[in-house]
Amino acid sequence: MARIAVTGATGFVGGTVAAVLADKGHDVTCLVRSDPGEDFPWAWELTDTGSVADLERVLDGADAVAHLAILNDFALMYADRRAGWDAYVGMTDRVIDAANVVGAQVALISSDWVFDGVGHLYAEDFPPNPVNYYGVLKVASELAVLNRADRGFVARVGGVQGLHQTKKHGPRTQDVGFGFFVLSLVDSLSRGDRYTVWEDPHINNVATPIISAEIGALLGRGIDRGVDGILHFAGxxxxxxxELAMATCEVFDLDPGMVDFGPVPDEARLPxxxxxxxxMDGAETMSRLxxxxxxxxxxLRALREELETGRPAPLS
Ligand SMILES: NC(=O)c1ccc[n+]([C@@H]2O[C@H](COP(=O)([O-])OP(=O)(O)OC[C@H]3O[C@@H](n4cnc5c(N)ncnc54)[C@H](OP(=O)(O)O)[C@@H]3O)[C@@H](O)[C@H]2O)c1
Structure with a gap:
């Protein structure tokens, strides 16, 4: 089993990735920027992600680093483009530099938003063409790993569904992406409230949803196999x-008659x-893994199990 460092483990996807890697027997250390509190379930190290030397210190002895940390604030990354660039590309560069020194693989989690959204079932080798700065930052981070990491891979994810492991009452609202969509719908309908699914040509309307637990399992496989290049962790x-709303009602035994369809509220639009x-098409990736x-x-069945047991339920 591998010794794996995880950045972004206090976040939505990173927490489940850490949980699944630990459940599968890996030795996990989370690299955090402030004390995560006594209830934080995994080993952690205070880490200055702005310093290659400090990253070398905490990565010493690691076989791999799963890099998920990002500045997840659209308004801020537009307001301060330099800070945005540093939080994505700069931080990824520093992780790569430190990993190269200690001989660790780099596993970068990227996004389906590297694509322009006018295609369908994008393949791993299809050229990205981002339509916003977040997508640009993810492509630039991908290229850093592909061109500069001695060992490593890029794993694009999208339509991510799951529970936040350490912020149990964290935000679960619909947004113009797919994150939290399923559980926000389940929350509303379970309370007896109606739910309006947004339909609009200017939001993310089609994806290949995957649960965050499965992302953790696939990441572990990628590290175990020492893969390289671009992977699509797609459902x-x-x-x-x-369609996702209707499938959710079916799997969670909820009344589809409680679901409405309507426009996006103006305040939810991104700038x-x-x-x-x-x-995304993940067939080639799945065969490699x-x-x-x-x-x-x-x-969705695995997500329901996770909701009912409180434990991530990966499928692979
Ligand atoms: N969520 C989705 O639907 C989705 C979809 C596609 C791709 N992704 C990708 O998945 C990854 C994780 O996203 P997420 O949704 O889990 O994000 P998130 O919940 O916002 O978590 C972001 C994490 O990054 C950490 N972080 C931010 N700046 C940092 C810094 N300077 N140094 C160290 N840690 C820092 C945060 O730590 P603090 O707790 O200290 O703030 C937090 O742990 C990202 O690469 C994202 O692009 C996510």
Whole structure:
């Protein structure tokens, strides 16, 4: 089993990635920028991600670093482009430099928003063409790993569904991407409230949803196999928001008659264009990792299990 450092483990995806890697027997250390509190479930090291020397110190002895930390604030990254660049590309460069010194693999989590959204089921080798600064920053971070890491890979994810491991009452609201969509719908309908699925040509309307637990499992496989290049951690079904809502009602035994469809509230729009169809083809990736892309129904059943047990339920 590998010794794996994880950045961004206090976040939505990183917490589940840390949980799944630890459950699968890896030795996990989370690299955090402030004390995560006594309830934080995994080993952690205070880390200055602005310093290559400090990253070398905390990565010493690691076989791999799963890099998920980002500045997740659209308004701020537009308001201060230099800070945005540093928080994505600069931080990734520093992680790569330190990993190269200690001989660790770099596993970068990237995004389906590297694509322009006018295609369908993008393949791993299809050239990216981001429509907003977040996508630009993710592409630049990808290229840093592909061109500069001695060992490592890029794993694009999108339509991510799951529970936040350490902020149990964290935000669960619909946004112009797919994150939190399923659980926000489940929350509303379970409370007896109606739910309006946004439909709009200017939001992300098609994706290949995957649960964050499966991202953790696939990441572990990628590290174990020492893969390189670009991977698509995509679910096996491309769905619209409407189709995902209906599949959710089916799997969670909720009343589809409580779901409405309507426009996006103005206050939810981003100050930038959003790609429409970011569905990805992950067949080549799954074959390299010795597994399959699981259907949206299978992903939702695993998410229901996670909700009911409190434990991530990866499929691979
Ligand atoms: N969520 C999605 O639907 C989705 C979709 C596609 C791709 N992704 C990718 O998945 C990854 C994780 O995203 P997420 O949604 O889990 O984000 P998130 O919940 O906002 O978590 C971001 C994490 O980054 C950490 N961080 C931020 N700046 C840092 C710094 N300077 N040094 C150290 N740590 C820092 C945060 O730590 P603090 O707790 O200290 O702030 C937090 O742990 C990202 O690479 C993102 O691009 C996510």
């Amino acid at each position: 096996g079904t491309a769905v619209t928001r409407r 930038a264009p959003v790609p429409f169809d970011t569905s 010795g597994t399959v892309a699981h259907s949206v129904e299978a992903q």
